[in-house]
Amino acid sequence: xxxxxxxTVPFYDVDPMRVMWHGNYVxxxxxxxxxxxxxxxxxxxxxxxxxxxxxxxxxxxxxxxxCVFGQRLIIKTRLDACDSFLVFKYEFVDAETGExxxxxxxxxxxxxxKTKESLFEIPERIRKQLGGK
Amino acid sequence: xxxxxxxTVPFYDVDPMRVMWHGNYVxxxxxxxxxxxxxxxxxxxxxxxxxxxxxxxxxxxxxxxxCVFGQRLIIKTRLDACDSFLVFKYEFVDAETGExxxxxxxxxxxxxxKTKESLFEIPERIRKQLGGK
Amino acid sequence: xxxxxxxTVPFYDVDPMRVMWHGNYVxxxxxxxxxxxxxxxxxxxxxxxxxxxxxxxxxxxxxxxxCVFGQRLIIKTRLDACDSFLVFKYEFVDAETGExxxxxxxxxxxxxxKTKESLFEIPERIRKQLGGK
Amino acid sequence: xxxxxxxTVPFYDVDPMRVMWHGNYVxxxxxxxxxxxxxxxxxxxxxxxxxxxxxxxxxxxxxxxxCVFGQRLIIKTRLDACDSFLVFKYEFVDAETGExxxxxxxxxxxxxxKTKESLFEIPERIRKQLGGK
Numbered sequence: 001x002x003x004x005x006x007x008t009v010p011f012y013d014v015d016p017m018r019v020m021w022h023g024n025y026v027x028x029x030x031x032x033x034x035x036x037x038x039x040x041x042x043x044x045x046x047x048x049x050x051x052x053x054x055x056x057x058x059x060x061x062x063x064x065x066x067c068v069f070g071q072r073l074i075i076k077t078r079l080d081a082c083d084s085f086l087v088f089k090y091e092f093v094d095a096e097t098g099e100x101x102x103x104x105x106x107x108x109x110x111x112x113x114k115t116k117e118s119l120f121e122i123p124e125r126i127r128k129q130l131g132g133k
Numbered sequence: 134x135x136x137x138x139x140x141t142v143p144f145y146d147v148d149p150m151r152v153m154w155h156g157n158y159v160x161x162x163x164x165x166x167x168x169x170x171x172x173x174x175x176x177x178x179x180x181x182x183x184x185x186x187x188x189x190x191x192x193x194x195x196x197x198x199x200c201v202f203g204q205r206l207i208i209k210t211r212l213d214a215c216d217s218f219l220v221f222k223y224e225f226v227d228a229e230t231g232e233x234x235x236x237x238x239x240x241x242x243x244x245x246x247k248t249k250e251s252l253f254e255i256p257e258r259i260r261k262q263l264g265g266k
Numbered sequence: 267x268x269x270x271x272x273x274t275v276p277f278y279d280v281d282p283m284r285v286m287w288h289g290n291y292v293x294x295x296x297x298x299x300x301x302x303x304x305x306x307x308x309x310x311x312x313x314x315x316x317x318x319x320x321x322x323x324x325x326x327x328x329x330x331x332x333c334v335f336g337q338r339l340i341i342k343t344r345l346d347a348c349d350s351f352l353v354f355k356y357e358f359v360d361a362e363t364g365e366x367x368x369x370x371x372x373x374x375x376x377x378x379x380k381t382k383e384s385l386f387e388i389p390e391r392i393r394k395q396l397g398g399k
Numbered sequence: 400x401x402x403x404x405x406x407t408v409p410f411y412d413v414d415p416m417r418v419m420w421h422g423n424y425v426x427x428x429x430x431x432x433x434x435x436x437x438x439x440x441x442x443x444x445x446x447x448x449x450x451x452x453x454x455x456x457x458x459x460x461x462x463x464x465x466c467v468f469g470q471r472l473i474i475k476t477r478l479d480a481c482d483s484f485l486v487f488k489y490e491f492v493d494a495e496t497g498e499x500x501x502x503x504x505x506x507x508x509x510x511x512x513k514t515k516e517s518l519f520e521i522p523e524r525i526r527k528q529l530g531g532k
Contacts, residue, residue: 010426010430019188021278055152070443144300149468177336203300203309321421321465324462325421325462328456
């Protein structure tokens with residue numbers, strides 16, 4: 001139920017303090033989430049074809065240990081809720097030592113692309129495919 | 134006690150759904166925070182000269198209304214706590230209508246650059262200059 | 267005929283060598299170009315309304331002196347050609363000393379949004395408004 | 400002599416025209432270059448240990464075909480010159496069709512980290528390890 005996404009910290013994401021700049025984690029979270037969705041055959045493009053978008057409405061990140069240039073990270077992603085919202089939880093660990101580096105969470109709302117309306121329920125088709133109960 | 138920082142949403146920060154990509158808010162929050170600090174004569178460079186760095190250890194964002202290309206935003210920043218941690222709160226509003234677009238918060242720890250140790254207290258010098266009690 | 271766009275180098279655009287990361291200049295060039303276009307009442311949104319997009323097909327940058335965190339830059343933009351392509355030239359200078367920091371150039375093609383065809387001529391309406399001969 | 404680096408276009412790098420934003424290619428070029436260097440046991444960190452940095456002094460990109468979200472790219476990197484400067488050439492192709500998408504080039508100068516002086520010659524140690532003549 002967990003998708004592990006590997007990422008090597010690129011030079012351009014590292015700041016003058018020689019650690020990955022804190023805003024860049026959000027990019028990796030999205031890549032990890034897309035890997036999770038791809039494994040379940042439900043990419044952003046699929047969602048769009050079905051007529052939905054899933055904008056992020058809430059974001060929480062706890063930074064535990066800094067990441068450095070060239071460090072190999074594993075981002076473990078799991079779907080924590082899939083009823084009113086899509087809630088994903090992320091754990092960043094060092095690929096070699098397994099040391100925990102960061103914990104994060106995103107909450108996504110479902111929007112109908114045709115009507116532009118917010119739905120406060122994840123459509124069944126998507127819920128089932130993502131393995132939500 | 135609030136610093137208002139103005140920013141126009143650039144094209145390159147807008148995603149295929151034609152709204153500002155959610156991770157980019159974190160960049161503007163840092164610019165707004167730097168504007169807040171500059172107004173109080175305490176830039177990152179000053180902090181470093183005094184021997185400290187202030188890594189972000191926690192980040193929370195609530196997205197209320199999407200932002201679009203060319204939209205003029207005001208990011209209002211205030212210091213919410215300045216004892217064990219630096220806690221900043223941010224409010225994104227539309228520069229013309231004043232409509233609330235986003236609320237966010239960052240928590241920064243103080244690290245001594247020489248010893249690399251985490252201090253669980255903001256140094257008095259910095260606290261006073263930032264207007265913390 | 268030149269638009270001067272001011273930009274302060276943000277922390278998040280600075281790399282571990284403590285200079286602005288070289289890829290980030292391209293972002294500022296786009297902001298400077300958009301400022302140029304806005305001054306002539308021809309934003310990307312206007313272009314789109316007229317049915318055109320102008321993808322960048324060529325980019326050249328010469329880095330002369332590094333930029334550092336907090337440095338105020340002026341990016342001077344001028345339209346160098348406006349016949350088959352839109353060609354903009356950019357000069358980055360230090361806002362205080364006027365020292366030249368970077369020279370760059372972009373070439374944009376016109377694409378018809380309806381037919382998706384490349385036009386090898388800038389439409390007259392746009393050419394006139396941008397002050398091309 | 401060529402290093403092939405694979406990259407899948409992430410959502411956050413795609414712009415409102417639904418193609419990868421042109422400035423983002425520069426990020427992938429750096430990742431591809433770092434993969435090239437890593438294969439030859441000469442990372443940025445190694446270079447720094449030897450006392451050198453290699454800032455990019457020139458950048459040229461020709462965009463041939465747009466890239467879209469989720470597209471798998473191969474970036475082929477080769478060292479084109481290694482005497483006064485490090486010159487890398489890059490070719491972006493679609494991972495499945497092999498279609499050519501972009502051609503680019505970077506030129507890097509050698510700087511001595513101790514003296515901050517520009518060297519107009521690539522140090523022999525580095526030249527040999529990179530397979531330059």
